Amino acid sequence: MTPWVNSSTIDHGLLKAMLTERGILAMIIGSQAVAFIYTLSSGKDFWLSLGLVSLFTHANAFITLAFIALVARLIAALNFKTELGITLLSFQSVCFITSILVQYSVFSPVIPIDWQFVLNNSAICGFVVILLLHFMAIYIDNLNTIAHAANAELEALQARIRPHFLHNALNTLAELCHENPDAAEEAALTMAKLMQVAFASGKRHSLAQEISLTRGYLTIEKYRFEHRLNVQWQVEGVDLNAMVPALIIQPLVENAVVHGIEPQVGGGVIEVSIRQNEHKLEINVTNPFNAHSKSRTGQGIALNNIRRRLLIYFGSEATLNTSQKSVRFSTTVMLPLGALNEIPDSR
Structure with a gap:
């Protein structure tokens, strides 16, 4: 069964999962992978281009992460589909806005705006974010599986200790009845x-x-x-x-x-x-x-x-x-x- 089927019953919210060490690491790796692939396909000066593109992708990622952290703090836990929409919309919005803003850079202003550049970046961002969210859904499902298994074991341990307590107390009572x-x-x-x-x-x-x-x-x-x-x-x-x-x-x-x-x-x-x-x-x-x-x-x-x-x-x-x-x-x-x-x- 795919994570998408199970996601409606997820206990650990997606927004909070994005802020964990695993979520941040996945986002950094994804951002750097996009920068590396984009630089290889550009055919320009590799290291200079890699540095600039990496700066752009990581800036997008961490601005979005800051927004997600703010939303997670201000809003109570939402259902998975709502959190999925918020996350995807946040990444896409930040990418769209920064793709426009970088064209007004004092170093290389572009007038008029190159909308093809904006749309290309948004498309790449959307594809990578979908992969990231799929990874996070699998991660959250694994967390829930472990949590539910631990909870079941805890219930069993709790159920075992209480009869043990009752057994010893009844033994004491039985001895007192005679003595x-x-x-x-x-x-x-x-x-x-x-x-x-x-x-x-x-x-x-x-x-x-x-x-x-x-x-x-x-x-x-x-x-x-x-x-x-x-x-x-x-x-x-x-x-x-x-x-x-x-x-x-x-x-x-x-x-x-x-x-x-x-x-x-x-x-x-x-x-x-x-x-x-x-x-x-x-x-x-x-x-x-x-x-x-x-x-x-x-x-x-x-x-x-x-x-x-x-x-x-x-x-x-x-x-x-x-x-x-x-x-x-x-x-x-x-x-x-x-x-x-x-x-x-x-x-």
Whole structure:
């Protein structure tokens, strides 16, 4: 299927795509190719002619690019056909006007205007721009294919982490029913509220919501572990309204409970530190660690899930690292602040 057929459903606008590195590079290459071919066919002094023609073609290209940047900034996203028309009309208009203006140059004024020169330039410009737009349509379709595939994977990862969260919470509730029925009733009410928040969240929510969700989970676990579970929070100088991926801190803390507190007879302390470092949000979770103790199976599933989601959201800008010092295991997540604010939430 050709890109032209798919273009009606394009999510990434053509105008914005023209302003990307790939779009600018394609435009520069196209402009220089036209200048080179035109110079070869002219039969005049090659280097002088190439320099002048290159100046003309690149001037046209960048004037048009400046206009497209202005339009993209002032006007909201349009449908593909409208953006296609704006782009083609912009290139043709600039080429037409500059082809007239260069004939009034102080170096070689042409009177009357050579309309054949103007029409030839416009025809060449139109042909090259159509090729450029065809290339950009293919590029945008590829972007959308990658974006849709990443979105589908993200949905799958999100769907996988939520049942995992529910499974562990239900296990806790089941144990409480035998050990402490009164606490089980309170935990069930807390879990109901927690499930509502966890499953209502989209792909992202505020840092404050994520912290609240994590605290709710710890409240449930506290019913089971009692004095064995102690949590120290350190949240300093952070923007609680900053958007973060949903279920990014809670699985880290859950991992710390399952593999750090549960295997320890005497329990231990989980330290949760959230700090803002310039344009990065640093989330650190530290828990007790005993290499000889046996914990539930599945260790690393949550970390791998989070690591993959971070890669989809932020690429190489976000990291998840683990380290072990003596009897403490630490997980650190670094997120670029503000990166999720431009991503619309969907469920």
